[in-house]
Every structure is written in C-alpha cells, then in structure tokens.
Amino acid sequence: MVRVFKFGGALMKDVAGIKKVTSIIEEYSCEPMVVVVSALGKTTNKLETILKLSLEKKENALQQAYFELKSKHIAIINQLFENGDNTISIIEEQFRDLWDKLQEEFTDPYFAYDQTVSYGEQFSSTIVANYLQERNIAIKNIDARKIIFTNSSYTDASINWKFTAKAIDTIILPCLNDNKIALTQGFIGADDKGCTTTLGREGSDFTAAILANVLNADNLTIWKDVPGLMNADPNRFKEAIKLENISYHEAIELAFYGASIIHPKTIQPLKEKNIPLNVKSFDNPASKPSVISNDNSNDEMIHKLIIKNNQVLVSITSKNLDFISEENLKMIFECFSRNKIHINLMQNSAVSFSVCFNYTQLKVEALIKDLEDNFIIRYNTLLELITIRHYSEDLINHHISGRKVFLEQKSRLTVQILLK
Numbered sequence: 001m002v003r004v005f006k007f008g009g010a011l012m013k014d015v016a017g018i019k020k021v022t023s024i025i026e027e028y029s030c031e032p033m034v035v036v037v038s039a040l041g042k043t044t045n046k047l048e049t050i051l052k053l054s055l056e057k058k059e060n061a062l063q064q065a066y067f068e069l070k071s072k073h074i075a076i077i078n079q080l081f082e083n084g085d086n087t088i089s090i091i092e093e094q095f096r097d098l099w100d101k102l103q104e105e106f107t108d109p110y111f112a113y114d115q116t117v118s119y120g121e122q123f124s125s126t127i128v129a130n131y132l133q134e135r136n137i138a139i140k141n142i143d144a145r146k147i148i149f150t151n152s153s154y155t156d157a158s159i160n161w162k163f164t165a166k167a168i169d170t171i172i173l174p175c176l177n178d179n180k181i182a183l184t185q186g187f188i189g190a191d192d193k194g195c196t197t198t199l200g201r202e203g204s205d206f207t208a209a210i211l212a213n214v215l216n217a218d219n220l221t222i223w224k225d226v227p228g229l230m231n232a233d234p235n236r237f238k239e240a241i242k243l244e245n246i247s248y249h250e251a252i253e254l255a256f257y258g259a260s261i262i263h264p265k266t267i268q269p270l271k272e273k274n275i276p277l278n279v280k281s282f283d284n285p286a287s288k289p290s291v292i293s294n295d296n297s298n299d300e301m302i303h304k305l306i307i308k309n310n311q312v313l314v315s316i317t318s319k320n321l322d323f324i325s326e327e328n329l330k331m332i333f334e335c336f337s338r339n340k341i342h343i344n345l346m347q348n349s350a351v352s353f354s355v356c357f358n359y360t361q362l363k364v365e366a367l368i369k370d371l372e373d374n375f376i377i378r379y380n381t382l383l384e385l386i387t388i389r390h391y392s393e394d395l396i397n398h399h400i401s402g403r404k405v406f407l408e409q410k411s412r413l414t415v416q417i418l419l420k
Helices: 013-029 042-054 060-080 085-102 108-118 119-134 161-177 204-215 250-254 267-273 326-338 359-372 393-400
Strands: 001-007 032-036 139-142 181-185 188-191 196-198 219-224 245-247 277-281 290-293 303-318 343-348 352-357 375-389 405-410 414-419
Touching: 001 013, 001 119, 013 032, 013 060, 013 119, 013 181, 032 119, 032 161, 032 204, 042 060, 042 085, 042 108, 042 119, 060 085, 060 119, 085 119, 085 393, 108 119, 108 196, 119 139, 119 161, 119 181, 161 181, 161 204, 181 204, 204 267, 245 250, 250 267, 250 290, 250 326, 250 375, 303 359, 326 352, 326 359, 343 405, 343 414, 359 375, 375 393
Parallel strands: 001 032, 001 219, 032 181, 139 181, 219 277, 245 290
Antiparallel strands: 188 196, 277 290, 303 352, 303 375, 343 352, 375 414, 405 414
16 A cells, blocks of 8 residues: 655645654554655745846845745754754755856746756755654655656646656655655656756646556545635635545646646546545644545535636737637747746637736736737736636626626636636
8 A cells, every 4th residue: 555645835834844744754654655745835935036036136135035045944954853964964055056056047047947946845855854764764865856757848847657657666666665755856857858847836746646646556645734625715715615525527627727726737647547636634634634536426516616816818919900810829829838828718809819817927028029019919917817616696796796807708617707
C-alpha cells in the first residue's frame, strides 16, 4: 500500500505548521509513503517580487526583499531545531545560488521565472526533511528535477511521461523498498537540457498526482486548511458546506472553472488509474475527508460557486469592421498562447471578440502590443467572474443583484457571469 501526501505552503507558514506536518507524517510512517511539499507560506509570492525587482534593476529593494526572505527561513530553522547549523548551512548555500541566478541577464522572463521562483520548494523540502531526520524518521529528500521530466514550456511545462515514469521507478521505488519515506518538491521539474521548469501556479497538486499514477498508489491525500472540499470559499461565504464526495468529472469541471482547491491538471492522472483523491482537514486530521472518485451520485445535489477576482475583459475588434473570421481567431489565439494567457471566458459577435482572463499588467501589455496593428483593443479591469455549477435562477439573481453585468454565458449545468 503506497500513500501519497501533499502539504501546501499555507500549512507550513510557521514553526507550528511544520511541526504539525511532521506529526501527521510520523503517524503514517509505518506505511510506504511519498510526501510532496510546496514552498513555505507566501514564499512563492515573495520570490516573484524578488524576480521582478531584479529584472527592473532595483538593487536596493531587491537586496532588502532577498535578505528578508532569507532571514525568515533561518528564523524558522532556529526555532525548529535544537541544533540547526547543518540545515542553515544548506539553506545559505541555496540562497547564494538564488542570488547568482538573479545576477544573470535573462532575455526570456518565463525562463527567468522558473530558474528563480522554483527555489521556494528547495528551501522548504530541506527544512522539512532535515527536521524529520532529527526526529529519527527514515526519509530521503529527492530532487524533483531528477524524477519529473518536462518539455521547455517554462512556467507551464508539460510532462514527459515516459522519462518521468522510468525515473520514478528507478529512484522512488528503491527508497520505499528500503523502508524510507520519499520526500520531494511539488511544482518543479526539469527539461531535457537540465534547466528547471515549473508546472504552473499551485502545481504541487499535479506533482503529487503524477507520483500517485506512476506508483499505482492506493490514494492521494491533499491536506488543506479547510474541512475538506467545499461548495464555495468558506472565507467568503459562511453558508459554504463540505462536499462528502464528487466524481472525477465534476472535479475536472470545477478545476477548469478555477476552483482553487484543486490544480486543473491533477485529476486526469488519478482518473486513469482510478486512484481516489482525499481532501483532508489539516486542523482536524481525524475527520472524514472529501473524496473524489468515480462515484457521481451526488454531483448534482449541491450547487458549487467559484469566484475569480481581478479579472480583465479585453474586447478585440477588427479595424475595418470585417467579420471576426477563422483567420482572425487563429491570429488572436496564437497571441494568447504565445503570451501564456489562460482564457476564463470568451464570447464573439460579428465584428468583435471578448475575452476574460486573470489580470497581469505584463501580459495585458504584451497582448495589446501583439494585436494592436490589426485590431482595436479595449479593456476593463477590476472585474469579478462568478461561476455557478448546478445553478438556479434564484441563486443567479442573488449574486448579480445591484451589480453591472458585462458578460453572461449559460449552459445546462453551468452559468458564468462577469460583473463589477
């Protein structure tokens, strides 16, 4: 029986969180286990800021942000370990490597992102693995770049399943057979040139699903700071309820529409091998998990609500009022693909094409630059996209009452509304 556990950064934001992760791992340490960890809480955001400051040549602000992040990690080590000298030495070396990367002249910002932001998972896995070793837990810290092989689509790499499966069998299985827990980093991999790649924001879930698939795990458990899989964000909606079980298909739909509890690519590798995904409460480990499996009997019983903030609506119109033809759409979609923009909602009329996606200034500016020679571009920011699965008209009216609706799309099971 092989278990795969994944712990997110929000659970390891401080010493108490890391100790709790350790206690959960200890409880199950008598069984073959693979553990996937994310960067410590908010580290990825801070590394993104550090990279931005580096690319903008803001040296003073860069140094301040860099040393603040380094100090935070060392402070956690000092509180966590009786003697953390060895761990501090490793972390300091990793931070020196990060600094060296930041001094490079990058021509591709996406490549730069993967070479620098990926350090967060390296820091966290070092700390967690060394702390488990201090507590006499047999564990091996395995570099994810030795087992997760991808193409070179930086920031959103695709898996080379053949090489990945072979590496996991070669490196992970002997570790488990030696009665050691295998611990590795989520989110990161490597291409055939040995360069670090990342699997997309929140990609640690996907890493865990890849490992579960190749190892034919009995289950994958994603530990969360919520009671389980909820039908809405409990931080926004007090009436949110726990979903006891949903099907793989329903989970894929929710992930596609932006449910933050699951990475969009996570479900398919599990569905292929019929491996249940447990979403379990970090705060109450003894409670019953939400289960994602083949069982679809409860899918339509409870509505699911997904809110995406900070949306931008871009309207693309032909300069000479030509129809938005297949050739126009091909050009437009190539621009979106080139700039790595994921579309959340789209709608077209005879002479215009409207697209909603997560607002990033860099991506909006790049898209406009690519399209402005051939099209008139207009856009609105600070919008909110509401997706309701298994909706009712009363529920729709409740959420749009008194607000300006920019776009609405409705199918038999799902409605999406862009509003302000």
